[in-house]
Amino acid sequence: MAEVILICGKICSGKTAYAKSLIKGRRAVLLSVDEITVALFGTDAGEGHDSIVEKTQKYLFQKSLEIISAGIDVVFDWGFWTRDDRQEAMQFFTERKISVEWHYINAPDDLLLDNLNKRNREIEAGQTQFYYFDNELARRFWNMFEVPTKDEINVWINPSTPLNQVSGEEQVKS
Numbered sequence: 001m002a003e004v005i006l007i008c009g010k011i012c013s014g015k016t017a018y019a020k021s022l023i024k025g026r027r028a029v030l031l032s033v034d035e036i037t038v039a040l041f042g043t044d045a046g047e048g049h050d051s052i053v054e055k056t057q058k059y060l061f062q063k064s065l066e067i068i069s070a071g072i073d074v075v076f077d078w079g080f081w082t083r084d085d086r087q088e089a090m091q092f093f094t095e096r097k098i099s100v101e102w103h104y105i106n107a108p109d110d111l112l113l114d115n116l117n118k119r120n121r122e123i124e125a126g127q128t129q130f131y132y133f134d135n136e137l138a139r140r141f142w143n144m145f146e147v148p149t150k151d152e153i154n155v156w157i158n159p160s161t162p163l164n165q166v167s168g169e170e171q172v173k174s
Contacts, residue, residue, distance in 0.1 A: 010145045
């Protein structure tokens with residue numbers, strides 16, 4: 001049976017870089033809400049953003065079933081910021097008798113800020129297309145994040161290197 005990995009973490013914790021490292025060398029598909037919403041609506045979906053994200057998530061959950069049934073691993077790259085988000089994902093797969101593995105990126109605040117500033121510079125230089133967050137907005141979103149408990153997570157990652165340098169991570173399997 002195909003493996004399902006759900007990645008949990010704050011904005012700029014390194015989720016996307018980590019997800020990309022997971023799919024290298026394996027038969028896997030990366031499913032990212034940000035990738036789809038930015039591709040379709042740009043970085044400013046306005047007041048409809050939350051609705052667009054919710055619809056995209058539902059679509060990706062359904063699409064994952066098709067991918068899984070083809071025997072291909074699926075890696076979900078979106079934050080799963082709240083316990084409710086994580087429980088909803090868990091219920092979706094459990095009801096379908098699909099086991100999942102949760103990975104949490106527990107990035108320290110200084111690394112989050114370094115990654116945020118690097119990403120914002122790349123956005124300003126036109127080198128990448130992501131959502132721009134100033135420090136104040138990012139901190140508000142970071143404060144909304146509900147840190148998972150150890151019983152929710154299979155792999156706890158404590159990054160020690162900047163974004164896109166995943167080789168220096170310490171992983172702890174629960």
